[in-house]
Amino acid sequence: MSAARLSRVTGPLLAGALLLVLALPLVGLLLASSPADLAAGARHPLFVPALWLSLRTTLVSLAIVVVTGTPLAWWLARTSSRAARVVEILVAAPIVIPPAVVGVALLEAFGARGLLGAPLAAIGLRLPFSSSAVVLAQLVVAAPFYVHAAATAFRKVDDDLLIVARTLGASSLRAFFRVAIPAAMPGLIAGAALSWARAVGEFGATLLFAGNMTGTTQTLPLAIYTALESDVRAALAISLLLAAMAMLLLYALRRTFTASPAREVRT
Amino acid sequence: MSWAVDVRARLGDFALEAQLEGDQAPTVIIGPNGAGKTTLLRILAGARRPDAGRIAIGDDVLFDSASGLDVAPEQRMVGYLPQGYALFPHLDVLDNVAFGLRARGRAGRDEARQQARRQLAQLDAEPLAARSTAGLSGGERQRVALARALAVDPRMLLLDEPLAALDAGSRRSVRTFVREHLRAREIPALITTHDVRDVFALDCTVYVLEAGRIVQSGSAAELARRPASAFVEEFFDVERSADSDQRSALSAS
Numbered sequence: 001m002s003a004a005r006l007s008r009v010t011g012p013l014l015a016g017a018l019l020l021v022l023a024l025p026l027v028g029l030l031l032a033s034s035p036a037d038l039a040a041g042a043r044h045p046l047f048v049p050a051l052w053l054s055l056r057t058t059l060v061s062l063a064i065v066v067v068t069g070t071p072l073a074w075w076l077a078r079t080s081s082r083a084a085r086v087v088e089i090l091v092a093a094p095i096v097i098p099p100a101v102v103g104v105a106l107l108e109a110f111g112a113r114g115l116l117g118a119p120l121a122a123i124g125l126r127l128p129f130s131s132s133a134v135v136l137a138q139l140v141v142a143a144p145f146y147v148h149a150a151a152t153a154f155r156k157v158d159d160d161l162l163i164v165a166r167t168l169g170a171s172s173l174r175a176f177f178r179v180a181i182p183a184a185m186p187g188l189i190a191g192a193a194l195s196w197a198r199a200v201g202e203f204g205a206t207l208l209f210a211g212n213m214t215g216t217t218q219t220l221p222l223a224i225y226t227a228l229e230s231d232v233r234a235a236l237a238i239s240l241l242l243a244a245m246a247m248l249l250l251y252a253l254r255r256t257f258t259a260s261p262a263r264e265v266r267t
Numbered sequence: 268m269s270w271a272v273d274v275r276a277r278l279g280d281f282a283l284e285a286q287l288e289g290d291q292a293p294t295v296i297i298g299p300n301g302a303g304k305t306t307l308l309r310i311l312a313g314a315r316r317p318d319a320g321r322i323a324i325g326d327d328v329l330f331d332s333a334s335g336l337d338v339a340p341e342q343r344m345v346g347y348l349p350q351g352y353a354l355f356p357h358l359d360v361l362d363n364v365a366f367g368l369r370a371r372g373r374a375g376r377d378e379a380r381q382q383a384r385r386q387l388a389q390l391d392a393e394p395l396a397a398r399s400t401a402g403l404s405g406g407e408r409q410r411v412a413l414a415r416a417l418a419v420d421p422r423m424l425l426l427d428e429p430l431a432a433l434d435a436g437s438r439r440s441v442r443t444f445v446r447e448h449l450r451a452r453e454i455p456a457l458i459t460t461h462d463v464r465d466v467f468a469l470d471c472t473v474y475v476l477e478a479g480r481i482v483q484s485g486s487a488a489e490l491a492r493r494p495a496s497a498f499v500e501e502f503f504d505v506e507r508s509a510d511s512d513q514r515s516a517l518s519a520s
Contacts, residue, residue: 159314166339167346167416169370171341
């Protein structure tokens with residue numbers, strides 16, 4: 001067999017093997033449970049509290065990420081200073097640091113014996129093992145995804161759009177809200193969606209920093225972990241729900257992007 | 268109305284030092300790529316702050332380093348048409364033109380749209396009103412950008428390579444169109460170009476900007492007769508060689 005022929009065969013073979021490994025777990029999840037099993041799983045006492053907690057905490061953390069991450073991303077996109085590059089690395093760190101390490105780090109920062117433990121205790125705040133800790137853990141692991149996507153989207157906004165807006169009478173704030181934000185919107189939405197998906201799936205940092213208490217800190221991924229020990233049907237139901245949410249999100253994002261009008265072409 | 272610019276600016280390794288002035292007739296800047304033409308227009312628009320100098324339109328001083336005056340871009344009343352026109356991609360044509368009227372608080376949404384429609388009509392572009400900017404041709408973009416800038420009654424227009432993005436066919440009609448409208452409105456305009464035909468079509472004062480400095484100024488005829496640099500000589504030589512090409516083509520037929 002010639003080298004060219006070999007590469008024609010091995011390429012697709014390798015790619016196919018990867019595809020199989022990626023798709024098989026999803027198929028397995030789909031085939032594992034009957035509708036009756038799923039209904040039973042959804043009635044499990046862990047299910048509803050975890051669903052509620054996940055929705056509540058991820059929406060709060062997403063709101064905080066968007067409100068604080070948007071100005072940060074704008075600054076990162078518009079500044080070429082060395083400080084901005086350092087901040088960029090800092091912001092990206094939680095993407096590469098293992099979630100369990102983030103959990104330990106959060107304890108060292110906000111825990112009773114952590115950096116801010118004493119000052120927080122003085123004002124009557126005890127963060128670890130509370131719903132606020134869940135939000136904080138999600139915030140730290142999810143924010144980098146939004147900030148990175150938003151900064152990339154803002155960098156693509158043509159300077160001239162903003163200059164023109166200013167010369168037409170818009171203040172810098174108005175130019176930001178009426179031109180920069182709408183022009184970057186597809187990227188901002190994609191970033192927010194990715195960031196939310198990461199927050200929904202957050203497990204390691206939450207387990208270490210917030211614990212695993214039903215109704216207070218047990219989010220859906222933690223509920224899977226607990227349910228696996230008692231009722232595998234509940235674990236399957238939750239898993240299927242999370243997988244469906246993720247796939248729906250992916251589908252919606254693709255639709256948004258293919259439906260959005262083509263960006264203005266500069267010639 | 269007369270205007271005068273005298274600015275110095277340093278951007279990394281690049282230094283810009285330019286003095287130029289004009290009246291309500293258009294003024295053209297020519298120069299090689301990277302000479303600082305766009306930077307100069309952005310300084311006038313208020314998007315970049317020069318290190319020193321003075322910018323005045325009529326009696327209004329927009330920038331004066333001596334007194335520390337630096338008028339914000341939104342208060343300069345200067346219309347800026349960048350290369351590629353920078354139409355707002357998220358707004359349709361009508362809302363692009365109405366943007367300035369809304370931003371200046373001169374009109375509510377409906378009133379601003381009515382005024383924008385009239386502005387488009389004056390430039391024979393009213394049929395474009397409901398279009399998305401994505402599907403416009405180069406010439407149509409040009410008209411919309413001009414209508415958007417004119418809608419807020421600027422005291423001066425800055426046009427950066429207004430014809431560079433157009434194909435050869437629409438260039439001629441747009442050139443005539445720009446010339447007529449600038450003349451009719453008597454708004455001072457500063458236009459950068461790298462096309463010698465623009466210079467002759469506009470029949471105006473020409474400044475030559477090379478490596479951040481004005482090396483020559485005068486009418487196109489003067490510059491063509493006594494070019495002060497190799498760039499100027501070549502710039503006007505293109506016209507001559509194009510002419511001779513045409514002549515030889517005619518004599519051959």
